[in-house]
Amino acid sequence: MSAEQHGTTVGGAHRFVGLAENLERHAGRPTGAEPPNVRGDNRGFALVFFHLERYHLTTVISSGLRFQPLGAEPAQELACTVYKEQAEAARHLVDMTAELLVNQRTHLVPDQIVPNEQPLLPHTEFHGVLASGHPLFPPEFTRFTDPEGVEQLQVFTLLPVTLGELNFILDNGVTALRQQWARFEVDVFDLGRPSVA
Template identity: 90%
Template sequence: METEHERPAMMGGAHRFVGLAENLERYAGTPTGAEPPNVHGSNRGYGLVFFFLEELHLTTVISSGLRFQPLGAEPAQELACTVYKEQAEAARHLVDLTSELLVQQRTFLVPDQIVPNEKPLLPGTEFHGVLASGHPIFPSEFTRFTDPEGNEQLQVFTLLPVTLGELNYILDHGVTSLRQQWARFEVDVFDLGRPSIA
């Protein structure tokens, strides 16, 4: 993540995010790599940063740049996805796909929003969507970044993959009920090889 003094002055408002990189590292772990906005040629409007939390063997992929896009979100937003290290590429794909959708449609996420897809998001899986959530284990300070005065400047939505059966379950019973089912069956939401509970 770039710090404020590394960003061009024309980015405007970047001072609101001083300390963001350090805050993300505090919870998500050591930065292990980054993918620039122009990785495929043209500037897609955001980059991706990879973090590794060794003690839990978790990789978190976080978007970097959505907060400067005209998405209409207040406060600004970035997206994250946490998985086991071996599944990092899948997390990269989910964050990239969802970020691209937000930039193209100039829209933003709200808590507990489902972003469905007609086909599986990941080959060989039943994951047909993601749930925009707070992080399952990181504290609220990861999800809600505030400036030194305590004003909320950024929300980091964690994308939790949901299966087609779980999407239908949400339509019938709601997100809260799905979370209760996940807790009941001790679902490991960081494991992309997990079974569907519905």
């Protein structure tokens, strides 16, 4: 086997055996999917919808970013969890952020802010997302490992942040914003929530 063939095998889809079951274990029952070519061209990733009945939450997760040349090690996928009625907004946030990463051939790092000049969602103050671990699901959702325990994938959860919160982060850091969210008992899954800054 040549080095090229070996590299293809090592970097192949078999590294992610069990991923679908792992996502379902934490995010709930799969309820639908949007193919990579939903707009005609292949955007490089699909979107999968999961529903967790117990908490009335829908999680939209990208599928395919891990095979894109984004320079991430380990590979990455994106998720956004909201109340079921707001699933379309979560779809938009994951789609938009994933498309940005594919187009710019870049990846996220923990606690990275992805800002936007205009509101990301109509009639809201959300001007960015925070790449985070999941606020509700255990670490096994965020960090997927193979049977040998080697981390193969990080699933970054996108938490919408308001313009005021973006400015607060610039002045005080992400940890300070999390403390504000905790102090005011902010429900980060509710896209109708008020800004804490």
